[in-house]
Amino acid sequence: MSADTAGPETLGSLSNEPAPQDPNSEQAKEIAGKSPLRIALGRLARDKVAVVCALVVLFFIICAVFAGTISNLFGVSLDTPLASERVDGLNNNLPKPEMGPPNGPFTWDHPMGVAPRTGQDNMAYWLYGCRVSLTIATTAAIIASIVGVVVGLLSGFLGGKVDKVLSFFIDMFLTIPFLLAALTLAPILNERFNTADNYATIQKFSLVVVLSVFGWMGTARLIRGEVLSLREREFVQAARVMGMPTSRILFKELLPNLAAPIIISVSLMLPAFVALEAGLAFLGIGVTDGVSWGQMILDAATPVYFRDYPQYLWQPMIGVVALVLSLNLLGDAIRDALDPKTRR
Amino acid sequence: MKRNKPLALVAGAALLTLAACGGGSSENGDGDGGTDREIGAQEGGTKDAERQGPAPEVEGAAAGGTITVYLPGDPGPDSLDPTGGWSVTGNSIQQALTSRSLTQYSRDEEGQPVLVPDLATDLGTPNEDFTEWTFTIREDATWEDGKPVTAEEVAFGICRSLDSEAFPSGPGTEYSKTYFAGAADYEGPYTGKDPNCENYDGITVEGQDITIAMETPFPDMDYWGSFMAMGPAPLGNASKPPNYGNQPLSNGPYKIAPGGYKPNEELRLVKNEQWAAESDPARHQYADEWVFKFNQDQAKVDEIMLSDNSDSQTAVATSLGSGNYNDANSQLGERLVQQTSQCVSTLTPDYNKIKEIEVRKALAYAYPYEDVWISGGEVPGVTRDYANSIMPPGMAGKKDFQVDGEQIKYDPEKSKELLAEAGYGDKPYEITMVYYEVDPLAKDAQDQITKGFEAGGFSVKAIPVQESPYNIWLDPDNKVNKQLNMRGVNWCSDWPAGSTMLPPLLKGGAVYNTAGFDEASINDEMDSIATLPLEDQAAAWGDLDEKIMTEYFPIIPTAFRNDLFVFGTKIGNPTGDGSIGAPNYKDLFVMQ
Numbered sequence: 001m002s003a004d005t006a007g008p009e010t011l012g013s014l015s016n017e018p019a020p021q022d023p024n025s026e027q028a029k030e031i032a033g034k035s036p037l038r039i040a041l042g043r044l045a046r047d048k049v050a051v052v053c054a055l056v057v058l059f060f061i062i063c064a065v066f067a068g069t070i071s072n073l074f075g076v077s078l079d080t081p082l083a084s085e086r087v088d089g090l091n092n093n094l095p096k097p098e099m100g101p102p103n104g105p106f107t108w109d110h111p112m113g114v115a116p117r118t119g120q121d122n123m124a125y126w127l128y129g130c131r132v133s134l135t136i137a138t139t140a141a142i143i144a145s146i147v148g149v150v151v152g153l154l155s156g157f158l159g160g161k162v163d164k165v166l167s168f169f170i171d172m173f174l175t176i177p178f179l180l181a182a183l184t185l186a187p188i189l190n191e192r193f194n195t196a197d198n199y200a201t202i203q204k205f206s207l208v209v210v211l212s213v214f215g216w217m218g219t220a221r222l223i224r225g226e227v228l229s230l231r232e233r234e235f236v237q238a239a240r241v242m243g244m245p246t247s248r249i250l251f252k253e254l255l256p257n258l259a260a261p262i263i264i265s266v267s268l269m270l271p272a273f274v275a276l277e278a279g280l281a282f283l284g285i286g287v288t289d290g291v292s293w294g295q296m297i298l299d300a301a302t303p304v305y306f307r308d309y310p311q312y313l314w315q316p317m318i319g320v321v322a323l324v325l326s327l328n329l330l331g332d333a334i335r336d337a338l339d340p341k342t343r344r
Numbered sequence: 345m346k347r348n349k350p351l352a353l354v355a356g357a358a359l360l361t362l363a364a365c366g367g368g369s370s371e372n373g374d375g376d377g378g379t380d381r382e383i384g385a386q387e388g389g390t391k392d393a394e395r396q397g398p399a400p401e402v403e404g405a406a407a408g409g410t411i412t413v414y415l416p417g418d419p420g421p422d423s424l425d426p427t428g429g430w431s432v433t434g435n436s437i438q439q440a441l442t443s444r445s446l447t448q449y450s451r452d453e454e455g456q457p458v459l460v461p462d463l464a465t466d467l468g469t470p471n472e473d474f475t476e477w478t479f480t481i482r483e484d485a486t487w488e489d490g491k492p493v494t495a496e497e498v499a500f501g502i503c504r505s506l507d508s509e510a511f512p513s514g515p516g517t518e519y520s521k522t523y524f525a526g527a528a529d530y531e532g533p534y535t536g537k538d539p540n541c542e543n544y545d546g547i548t549v550e551g552q553d554i555t556i557a558m559e560t561p562f563p564d565m566d567y568w569g570s571f572m573a574m575g576p577a578p579l580g581n582a583s584k585p586p587n588y589g590n591q592p593l594s595n596g597p598y599k600i601a602p603g604g605y606k607p608n609e610e611l612r613l614v615k616n617e618q619w620a621a622e623s624d625p626a627r628h629q630y631a632d633e634w635v636f637k638f639n640q641d642q643a644k645v646d647e648i649m650l651s652d653n654s655d656s657q658t659a660v661a662t663s664l665g666s667g668n669y670n671d672a673n674s675q676l677g678e679r680l681v682q683q684t685s686q687c688v689s690t691l692t693p694d695y696n697k698i699k700e701i702e703v704r705k706a707l708a709y710a711y712p713y714e715d716v717w718i719s720g721g722e723v724p725g726v727t728r729d730y731a732n733s734i735m736p737p738g739m740a741g742k743k744d745f746q747v748d749g750e751q752i753k754y755d756p757e758k759s760k761e762l763l764a765e766a767g768y769g770d771k772p773y774e775i776t777m778v779y780y781e782v783d784p785l786a787k788d789a790q791d792q793i794t795k796g797f798e799a800g801g802f803s804v805k806a807i808p809v810q811e812s813p814y815n816i817w818l819d820p821d822n823k824v825n826k827q828l829n830m831r832g833v834n835w836c837s838d839w840p841a842g843s844t845m846l847p848p849l850l851k852g853g854a855v856y857n858t859a860g861f862d863e864a865s866i867n868d869e870m871d872s873i874a875t876l877p878l879e880d881q882a883a884a885w886g887d888l889d890e891k892i893m894t895e896y897f898p899i900i901p902t903a904f905r906n907d908l909f910v911f912g913t914k915i916g917n918p919t920g921d922g923s924i925g926a927p928n929y930k931d932l933f934v935m936q
């Protein structure tokens with residue numbers, strides 16, 4: 001008797017799918033009780049890259065949340081010192097030997113050294129820079145996703161005129177060059193708010209607005225496409241026939257099915273915003289009070305400092321690169337984990 | 345003249361800055377260590393009316409070669425029209441190499457600038473009360489096309505400086521318009537539709553003599569004559585602006601190569617074969633060619649100059665990044681030249697809002713001088729020095745006094761005492777000022793100022809602005825400006841006389857008097873100094889400087905400014921030009 005070529009035995013050995021089991025066995029019951037999200041989390045936990053990236057991201061989040069506490073622990077702060085106390089004006093404005101590298105030995109007073117020219121403590125600036133970076137990126141990503149999801153849902157589900165109008169807005173915002181708009185906005189905001197006492201906060205707030213205003217279109221398009229295909233499915237039709245209000249169909253029927261694309265778009269938006277924030281600060285149009293990785297890179301990126309004091313540039317560089325890279329890889333891994341069709 | 349970049353910024357990047365006559369130079373440090381580099385003592389301007397061409401040969405000079413000049417962060421002149429030139433960059437190049445005027449400066453052995461004749465045969469003859477000056481134009485000077493420079497052409501060139509609409513940023517708007525007789529009613533050859541300047545009778549020509557009538561006594565006409573605006577221009581339409589500014593006719597030892605002027609980019613000069621050394625008391629024609637490269641990147645230029653490769657051996661850089669000062673100082677020896685730029689940086693507390701002299705002095709004690717210089721990218725004691733008064737060192741009549749007996753340095757305790765004396769001891773005295781947000785160096789310098797002031801018993805509100813602070817300070821209707829009680833000005837002299845420093849900064853109603861200082865007795869004294877005998881004026885300005893500072897202390901001089909020039913190994917006679925704060929282009933050569 002010949003065996004079936006595509007029988008359960010051969011299939012089982014070629015795929016990741018769990019081998020068919022007796023539905024009444026202990027193991028099968030356990031699997032049956034898992035939600036799709038839990039399955040995805042289980043997959044994520046088995047992905048080594050994802051775990052490492054998650055740990056790195058966690059490290060940055062801890063740094064950001066506890067920036068003040070960690071600074072106090074090490075006895076460093078954002079306060080401006082008198083420059084001449086910490087740097088040597090006659091030695092290319094590099095830190096004095098007792099302040100640590102490059103001219104002296106490591107010191108616990110300034111674990112990451114001090115900045116040339118100003119004598120500010122690098123560690124405090126790095127920690128608070130991390131906080132600024134993550135706060136702005138997270139807030140902007142959340143706002144942009146909410147706007148994107150709502151616009152995408154409405155435009156996909158309602159169709160007709162609403163869809164046309166919303167799609168027009170999506171296209172319109174896509175045509176505005178982001179950098180140009182940011183460059184134009186900076187002096188306008190300055191002109192309007194420079195005498196306000198909380199100028200630094202306004203600056204960060206406006207940065208969040210700029211990032212989210214130019215960041216929601218991708219999500220909106222993605223969600224709209226998903227909704228277009230979902231709204232013709234039987235369960236939606238059934239809900240309609242039963243007379244469910246539109247809002248309930250949108251948020252109770254459709255939204256849970258959109259969890260995967262939403263999580264993916266947020267997880268990929270975050271690293272993009274972190275990089276953009278640093279980039280804008282480097283160009284001098286984002287955060288201008290110095291507490292930002294982008295501004296730290298701007299200060300450090302001169303041939304002289306890089307030759308004599310490379311750590312000064314590496315610190316913020318490594319911060320940005322490690323955070324963006326791990327957020328990106330983590331985003332990829334989440335997408336893979338949420339998509340039941342991927343094979344790796 | 346103002347320095348464009350405010351506060352503590354790199355001087356080399358300053359545009360449109362007219363500086364300095366009568367300055368000094370450097371007595372260079374020894375070649376090996378180079379650390380005890382000092383600026384030479386200065387004695388103000390001297391004059392030599394007898395000097396005749398040709399200029400004495402520079403020791404070891406050789407002919408030939410091309411000299412490349414890098415100008416980091418400096419966009420160069422917008423136009424080469426001699427009448428419109430009022431910037432350190434443009435005037436230093438053109439006056440030394442292409443465009444002659446009535447008088448000029450020569451550098452003597454000690455590095456002091458000496459005012460000597462140029463197109464005129466002497467330094468001019470004033471009448472008794474300096475209301476009429478006569479210059480005799482030499483006969484042997486020629487244009488680059490071989491035609492002689494006539495007295496009519498010189499008179500026409502001088503007349504052009506009266507057209508303040510055709511040359512809105514020219515120096516004539518300040519001097520010709522103010523001092524020449526009837527200038528206020530004459531619109532100039534272009535605006536007034538008078539192409540040959542026939543309707544203005546303040547300038548008369550008789551043979552080779554040009555006579556200029558003055559509205560008010562103008563004893564400094566010989567200094568004013570050293571501006572290229574006081575030089576010849578071809579008659580009629582040949583010199584019509586703005587086209588003439590692209591390729592002006594040269595009469596100096598070099599001429600502009602055909603198509604050699606690309607604004608903001610490059611200026612190429614080649615030998616002017618028609619120039620005769622006998623006709624010129626101070627210029628030389630050693631190199632075959634000059635190439636000026638504008639808008640260079642400071643870091644790149646520093647690398648080129650320090651590398652000493654074949655490109656940089658015949659090159660000159662007009663500034664040095666502060667981060668490279670140490671390397672350059674030990675490596676370059678006498679090829680790194682430190683030059684006073686005859687400029688003073690000041691903070692100007694609003695005289696009407698901060699009324700007590702104690703508070704103004706407290707501000708001076710609370711200003712952390714060296715910390716501001718360091719975080720602003722300057723080298724303390726090298727590119728910035730402590731200032732004791734408004735007149736820069738080297739200016740005739742400058743007195744070496746100290747307001748409080750010794751140099752005011754950062755001393756927050758003293759500042760608090762002074763504040764308490766004025767009755768503000770119980771709570772911080774509020775200071776409102778602006779800083780240029782776009783430049784991180786300006787932001788860092790402001791952080792230091794804030795830190796120092798707060799330690800000295802003040803509270804500081806620093807408003808970030810994204811346009812030049814001068815636009816704020818000089819605009820009386822600006823809403824930000826109305827809030828300020830602290831401003832600032834960086835000022836450079838036009839020639840070594842107190843008249844180009846004190847009145848522009850401290851006379852009631854002067855444009856750059858951002859402190860709003862206005863005391864009738866001081867205004868009167870300034871007016872009366874102009875009527876004193878010439879030899880007493882310098883001392884009178886020095887006395888007035890001391891009187892203002894000790895009795896009123898209206899503005900806080902924060903620094904005297906110096907420039908650094910870097911010369912390649914094959915550039916002969918590496919020196920600075922004390923009259924204008926630029927390399928000494930007249931006497932440079934390529935070693936063969």
